[in-house]
Amino acid sequence: MNNKQMTRFAFYLLLLCCLSAEAQNIRKKQAPLMTPWANDVPTSCPLPEYPRPIMERGEWMNLNGIWEFEEAAEGDKLPTQKKLKENILVPYPWESALSGIQRQLDSQRAWYKRTFNLPDEWKDKEVLLNFGAVDWESDVYVNGRHVGFHRGGYDPFSFNITPYLNRKGREEIIVKVWDPGNSKAIAHGKQNNSRFSEPKGYSYSPASGIWQTVWLEPVDKNHLTDLHIVPDPDKDMFRVKVNTKGSQTLTTEVQVWEDNTLVAQAQGLPKKEIGLSLSEPKLWSPDSPYLYKVFIRLKDSAGHVFDEIKSYAGMRKISLKNENGVQRLALNDRSVFQMGPLDQGYWPDGIYTAPTDEALRWEVENIRKWGFNMVRKHIKVEPQRWYYWCDKLGLLVWQDMPNCFKERDEEEKSQFEQELTALIKTHRNHPSIVNWIVFNEHWGLYDCERLTRNVMRMDPTRLVTGNSGIDARKPSIDYEVGHIKDNHSYRPPHVPLISSRRATVNGEYGAIGYKIEGHIWDTDGPWVHHQYAGKEAATAEYEKFIGQINTYIACGLSAAVYTQWTDVENEMNGLYTYDRKVEKLDRQRVYDANRSTYAPKEIKKGQTDAQHIQ
Numbered sequence: 001m002n003n004k005q006m007t008r009f010a011f012y013l014l015l016l017c018c019l020s021a022e023a024q025n026i027r028k029k030q031a032p033l034m035t036p037w038a039n040d041v042p043t044s045c046p047l048p049e050y051p052r053p054i055m056e057r058g059e060w061m062n063l064n065g066i067w068e069f070e071e072a073a074e075g076d077k078l079p080t081q082k083k084l085k086e087n088i089l090v091p092y093p094w095e096s097a098l099s100g101i102q103r104q105l106d107s108q109r110a111w112y113k114r115t116f117n118l119p120d121e122w123k124d125k126e127v128l129l130n131f132g133a134v135d136w137e138s139d140v141y142v143n144g145r146h147v148g149f150h151r152g153g154y155d156p157f158s159f160n161i162t163p164y165l166n167r168k169g170r171e172e173i174i175v176k177v178w179d180p181g182n183s184k185a186i187a188h189g190k191q192n193n194s195r196f197s198e199p200k201g202y203s204y205s206p207a208s209g210i211w212q213t214v215w216l217e218p219v220d221k222n223h224l225t226d227l228h229i230v231p232d233p234d235k236d237m238f239r240v241k242v243n244t245k246g247s248q249t250l251t252t253e254v255q256v257w258e259d260n261t262l263v264a265q266a267q268g269l270p271k272k273e274i275g276l277s278l279s280e281p282k283l284w285s286p287d288s289p290y291l292y293k294v295f296i297r298l299k300d301s302a303g304h305v306f307d308e309i310k311s312y313a314g315m316r317k318i319s320l321k322n323e324n325g326v327q328r329l330a331l332n333d334r335s336v337f338q339m340g341p342l343d344q345g346y347w348p349d350g351i352y353t354a355p356t357d358e359a360l361r362w363e364v365e366n367i368r369k370w371g372f373n374m375v376r377k378h379i380k381v382e383p384q385r386w387y388y389w390c391d392k393l394g395l396l397v398w399q400d401m402p403n404c405f406k407e408r409d410e411e412e413k414s415q416f417e418q419e420l421t422a423l424i425k426t427h428r429n430h431p432s433i434v435n436w437i438v439f440n441e442h443w444g445l446y447d448c449e450r451l452t453r454n455v456m457r458m459d460p461t462r463l464v465t466g467n468s469g470i471d472a473r474k475p476s477i478d479y480e481v482g483h484i485k486d487n488h489s490y491r492p493p494h495v496p497l498i499s500s501r502r503a504t505v506n507g508e509y510g511a512i513g514y515k516i517e518g519h520i521w522d523t524d525g526p527w528v529h530h531q532y533a534g535k536e537a538a539t540a541e542y543e544k545f546i547g548q549i550n551t552y553i554a555c556g557l558s559a560a561v562y563t564q565w566t567d568v569e570n571e572m573n574g575l576y577t578y579d580r581k582v583e584k585l586d587r588q589r590v591y592d593a594n595r596s597t598y599a600p601k602e603i604k605k606g607q608t609d610a611q612h613i614q
Contacts, residue, residue, distance in 0.1 A: 025043065026043050026066050026087045026088070026089050026100045027100055028041065028043070028089065028097060028098050028099075028100055029097040029098075029100060029101075029102040030097055031096070031097035031102070031348045031349050032348065032520075032521045032522070032523075033348040033349075033519065033520075033521055033577075033578050033579040034097070034348060034349045034579060035347060035348060035349055035355055035359060035579050035580050035581075036579075036580065036581060037354075037355040037356045037358060037359040037362075038097075038098065038349045038355050040355065040356050040358070041089075041098055041355050041356060043065065043066060043089055044065055044066075045062055045064055045065050046064050046065065046089060046090075046091070046092075046098075046355075046356075047062075047064055047091065047213055047353075047356065047357060048062055048064070049357045049385060051130075051132050051212065051213035051215060051383065051384060051385060052130075052132075052156075052384045053311075053312070053384065053385065053388040054311055054312070054384060054387075054388070054429045054430065055224075055226070055227060055309050055311055055429075056309060056310045056311065057217050057219075057307075057308075057309055057310075058308075058310075059121075059122075059217065059218050060215050060216060060217045061116070061119075061215060061216040061217075062213065062214075062215050063090070063114065063116065063173070063213075063214040063215055063216060064090050064091055064213055064214060064215075065089070065090060065114075066087050066088070066089060066090075066114075067087065067088055067089075067090045067112045067113060067114040067210075068083060068084035068086070068087060068088075068111075068112070068113040068114065069084055069085075069086045069087060069088035069094070069101065069110060069111065069112055069113075070084035070085045070086060070110065070111045071105045071106070071107055071109065071110055071111075072107060072109040072110050072111045072176060073107050073109060074107070074109065074178075076109075076111075076176075078141060078144065078174065078176075079111055079113065079174065080141070080143075080144040080172065080174060081144075081172075084111055084113055086100075086101065087100060088100055088101050088112065088209075090112070090114075090210050090214060091132070091210050091211055091212050091213055091214065091353055092211065092350050092351075092353050093135070093206075093207035093208050093209055093210075093211045093350070093351050093352055093353060094110060094208055094209045095205055095206055095207060095208060095351060096207070096349065096350050096351040096352075096353065097348075097349050097350075098349050098350045098353070098355060099209075104206065104208075105208070108178060108179050108180060108181060108208065109176070109177065109178045109179075110176070110177050110208075110209060111174060111175070111176055112173075112174065112175040112176075112177065112209070112210060113172065113173065113174045113175075114172075114173055115170040115171060115172050115173070116170070116171055116173070116216075117169070117170060117171070118165065118167065118171060121218075122218040123167065125218035125219060125220065126160055126162040126218070126219050126220065126221055126223070127160070127161050127162050127165060127216055127217070127218055127219075128158050128159070128160055128161070128216065128217045128218075128219055129142070129147070129158065129159050129160075129161045129173070129214075129216055130156065130157075130158045130214065130215050130216070130217065131150075131156060131157050131158070131210070131212070131214055132156050132211075132212025132213045132214070132383055132384070133153060133154055133155065133156060133210075133211055133212040133381075133383070134150070134153070134157075134175070134177060134209065134210050134211070134212075135153030135154075135177075135179050135188075135207060135208055135209060135211055135352070136151065136152065136153040136177075136178065136179045136180065136186060136188070136208075137149075137150070137151050137177065137178040137179070137180075138150045138151075138157075138175055138176070138177055139175070139176040140159060140173070140174075140175050141173070141174040141175075141176075142161045142164035142165065142171065142172065142173055142174075143164055143165070143166055143171060143172050144172070144174075145164050147159045147161055147164055151415060151418075152187070152415070152418065152419045152422060153179070153186075153187065153188065153402070154187065154380075154381035154402055154419065154422075154423065155381070155419060155422035155423065155426055156212070156384075156426055175210065177208070177209045177210070179206070179208035179209065181206050181208070182404065182405065182406075184404075184406075184412065185404045185406035185407065185408040185409070185412045185444065186404060186412060186415065186416070187401070187402040187403060187404060187415075187416055187419050188206075188402065188404055189379040189380050189402035189403065190202065190203055190204050190344060190346075190378075190379050190380070191203075191204065191205070191206040191207055192204060192205070192206065202571055204344070204346055204351075204568055204569045204571075205346075205351055205569065206351075207351040207352035207353070211351075211352045211353045212353070212383045213383070219307060220246070220306040220307055221245070221246050222244065222245070222246030222247050222250055222298060222306040222307065223244065223245055223246065223298065223306060223307040224242060224243070224244055224252075224296060224298055224307045224309055225243045225244055225245055226242075226243050226425075227240065227241070227242045227243070227296060227309070227311065227429065228240070228241045228242075228428065228429065229294065229311065229313045229429050230461055231284075231313060231314065231315045231316055231317065231431065231461075233281065233283060233315055233316065233317045233332060233333075234317070235277075236277060236278050236279070236280075236281050237264075237275050237276055237277045237278060238256060238264070238275075238276045238278070238292075238294075238313055238315070239273050239274070239275055239276075240254050240273070240274045240275075240276065240294075240296075241271065241272070241273050241274070242254075242270055242271070242274075242296060242298075243270060243271055244270040244271075244298060244307075246306075248269070248270055248271070249269070250269075250270065250298050250299065250300055250306065251267050251268070251269070251298070251299055251300070251301070252267060252268055252269065252270055252274065252296065252297070252298055253265070253266075253267040253296070253297045253298075253299060254266055254267065254274050254276060254294065254295070254296050255294065255295045255296075256276050256278065256292050256293070256294055256313070257292060257293040257294070257295070258282070258292060258293075263278055263279070263292075264276035264277060264278050270298075278315070281315045282315065283315050283316060283332050284314030284315055284316040284391075284394075284431045285316065285331055285332060285336075285394065286368070286373040286374075286394040286395060286396060287373075287394065288394070289314065289391065289392060289393060289394030289431075290314065290315075291312045291313065291314050291391060291392060291431075292312060292313050292314070292315070293310070293311075293312055294310070294311040294312055294313050295308065295309075295310055295311075296308070296309050296311065311429070312391070313429070313431065314391060314431025314432075315431075316331065316332055316431050317330075317331070317332050317333065317461075318330070318331055318434040318435075318461070318462055318463055319333070319463075320463070320483055320502075320503055321333065321334075321335050323335060325500055326498055326500065326504075326556040327499060327500065327501065327502055327503045327504075327556075327558075328503055328556070328558045329463070329484075329503050329505075329558040329559055331396075331434075335558075336373070336598055337553055337557075337558065337559060337560075337597045337598040338373060338374040338396055338505075338558065338559035338560075338598070339371075339372055339373055339374060339559070339560055339562075339594050339597045339598055340367070340372045340373065340374030340375045340376055340396070340398070340559075340560075340561055340562070341367060341370075341372055341375055341376070341561065341562050341563075341564055341565040341575065342376050342378050342508060342561050342562065342563045342564040342565065343363075343367070343375050343376065343377055343378060343564070343565040343566075344378050344379070344380065344564065344565070344566075344568050345377060345378070345380040345382055345386075346566075346568045346569070346578075347359070348521060348569075348578050348579055352380070353383075354383075354386075357385055359580075360382075360383075360385055360386050360389055361389050361393075362580070363386070363389075363565075364386070364389040364390050364393050364395055365389070365393055367395060367565065368393060368394065368395055369587070369591070370575060370587055370590050370591055370594065371590060371591035371592065371593070371594030371595045372395070372594055373394075373395070373396055373598060374395065374396035374397070374398065374434075374559065374561075375390070375395055375396070375397055375398070375565070376397075376398040376400065376437075376507070376561045377397055377398065377399050377400060378400050378440070378564075379400050379402050379403060379440060380400070380402055381399070381402060381423060381427070384427075387427065387430040387432060387433065388430075390430070390432035390433075391430055391431055391432045394432075395432055396432060396434050397430070397432045397433045397434065397435075398434070398435040398437060398465075398561070399423070399427065399433050399435065399436055399437065400437045400440055400468070401419075401420050401423055401436070401437065401438055401439070402419075403439060403440060403443045403444040404443065404444040405443050405444065406444060407444075407446075408444060408446060413446060413447075416444070417451070417454075420438070420451065420454075420455070421458065423436075424436065424455060424458045424459050425458075428459055428461075428462075433462065434462055434463060435462060435463045435464070435465060435483075435484065436455050436459065436462060436463070436464045436465070437464075437465040437468045437486075438451050438452050438455060438464070438465065438466055438467070438482075439451075439466065439467045439468070440467070440468045440469060441467070441468065441469035441488065442467060442469070445467060448466045448467055448479040448481065449466070449479055449481045451466075452464055452465075452466035452479070452481045452482045453481065456482070456483075463482075463483040463484060463503075464482045464483055464484075465482050465483070465484040465486050465507075466479045466481045466482040467479050467486070468486040468488070468507040468508075469486060469487070469488040469507060469508065470485065470486065470487055470488075480501075480502075482502065483502055483503060484502055484503050484504075484505055484558075485499045485502040485503070485504045485505070486505050486506075486507035487504075487505075487506055487507065488506070488507055488508040488509070489506060489508075489509055490508065490509050490510060490511050490529065490530075490563070491509075491510075491511070491530060492509075492544075492545060492548055493506050493509035493510070493545050493548055493549055493552070493560060494506060494509070494552075495552040495555055495556070495557045498555060498556035503558040503559070504556055504557055504558055505557065505558050505559040505560065505561075506549070506552075506557065506559070506560045506561065507559075507561050508561050508563050509545065509560060509561070509562060509563065510542070510545060510562040510563045510564075510573070511529030511530055511563045511564070511573040512529075512530060512532055512538045512541050512542055512545075512573060512585070513528040513529055513530060513531060513532065513538070513567075513572045513573030513574075513584075514528065514531060514532045514533065514534055514537075514538060514572065514584065515528065515572055516577055516582055516584065519567075519577035519578065519579055519581060519582055520570075520572070521567070521569045521570055521578050522569060522570035525570060526570045526572045527570050527571055527572065528572045528573060529563075529571075529573045530573070535584060535585060535586060536586075538584060538585050539585045539586040539589050539590065542562075542585055542589075542590055542593060543589060543593050545562075546593040546594065546596065546597065549597060550596060550597060553597065560597070562575075566578055566580060567584075575587075575590065
């Protein structure tokens with residue numbers, strides 16, 4: 001099947017999904033604030049875009065849309081062949097307004113159910129059922145039979161449901177979800193389940209259930225399962241390793257394209273590294289985020305193709321660079337100060353789930369338009385399309401591992417480490433991600449040295465922060481491991497003692513805030529870190545802080561993270577209001593201040609960013 005046919009077939013399946021969704025309406029509810037994209041969310045097939053651009057197949061079926069829904073109890077009988085009491089719009093958390101449910105469940109357990117018809121073209125194919133993410137524990141059934149079980153609220157998972165299909169008529173999927181929230185020491189991030197304590201300050205609403213896209217893919221019994229693309233700019237090559245199911249004697253063919261020109265091609269066996277050399281490769285950076293197209297095919301000696309995926313890759317290197325005894329962050333062997341906002345990834349209408357893909361793109365694009373070249377994704381893992389936009393638009397990412405506030409038992413430690421490993425393996429192909437952060441401010445911290453070294457071994461191509469947020473006045477609690485020494489100092493920003501072994505960064509500072517009437521989530525008790533009179537005063541303070549940071553750069557500071565990108569619920573210290581409708585600081589002045597920390601000298605004040613951002 002050629003690309004044109006694949007595109008036509010994918011469109012057909014998407015249309016089939018939208019037309020075959022249950023012919024019933026669902027009423028999206030009203031949150032205290034709504035984003036500009038809330039009205040663009042269709043009930044038939046929300047978030048229709050292919051959810052995994054780093055490993056894309058041409059044939060697929062989107063299962064987002066209206067599902068049946070009902071609160072469950074432990075020990076309930078499987079509700080097969082039974083209509084559930086409510087409807088929910090997948091993939092929005094059941095606490096969100098966009099889901100149509102907009103409440104917490106007493107049991108924190110729920111049934112999801114929907115039916116679908118398989119296309120005739122899939123009759124000889126195996127079928128994969130994919131979940132982008134479900135928070136937190138999932139039991140999946142197809143046609144009344146148990147398919148599989150998964151724990152972890154942030155990592156994708158899949159099941160081969162071929163043995164469970166009827167192949168004729170309607171097929172039934174049931175998912176039972178349990179989300180213990182912060183009642184257990186699991187990776188729940190900033191979610192605060194109000195059954196145990198009210199969300200307030202820097203903890204926010206829970207986001208339970210299916211919160212990323214659900215989709216089906218037809219595959220041959222011999223098919224690709226995952227890939228790992230490693231850029232090696234020092235040797236002008238990509239190193240690719242592909243895993244497969246089925247016969248291990250088939251050939252994996254990898255092609256790298258620069259625009260419409262084939263620039264590298266090689267083949268090898270599954271699970272074996274394949275090297276692809278490039279002549280004068282284009283380097284990826286925030287100001288020039290060039291992405292090579294990558295095609296991978298699984299085929300036999302006669303040339304028959306069993307599976308084909310489309311991917312992409314950026315040629316970039318992230319490292320430390322010693323300058324006069326001071327370690328600095330370097331991109332493509334050039335010292336670059338990394339300046340970014342803290343981004344919690346929360347939405348007033350969708351909580352953990354952005355209302356549309358356009359909203360995700362807007363988020364990344366506007367972080368760049370405020371003059372930032374980096375973002376710290378704080379205590380949350382995003383859907384793959386968010387990282388795709390960071391890759392495409394040129395935004396460096398510091399990725400936190402979601403954590404908890406409690407001490408873990410041995411079972412919870414094992415679960416945490418499984419989820420940490422899944423985070424690395426499912427996101428390591430994104431060139432935008434340059435720093436893994438294992439712990440934040442000692443929350444749920446244990447075995448910091450061991451876990452940091454484990455991440456360094458799993459991914460030697462990136463930097464790793466063991467614990468973001470040491471106290472420079474108490475160096476005994478600085479775990480001297482990893483690549484980065486990270487201090488949090490809000491007012492004023494501060495530079496800790498410079499390390500000759502690690503780069504030194506200020507991982508959180510700022511929190512300049514004020515309230516704007518009509519754009520406040522919690523009118524009873526909005527919380528502002530540090531209250532300012534309004535836009536002018538807040539902007540002047542921001543410029544003052546950047547002036548201080550510029551003096552610290554000369555001393556050895558390598559990066560700074562401003563808190564924060566938007567207001568979040570009752571935390572009122574964003575550059576935008578929580579609904580993304582009002583800029584709280586002067587964007588041009590913030591842009592100029594941010595660019596002063598890292599832009600080359602020839603960049604003039606007020607000059608726009610790279611041409612790829614319109």
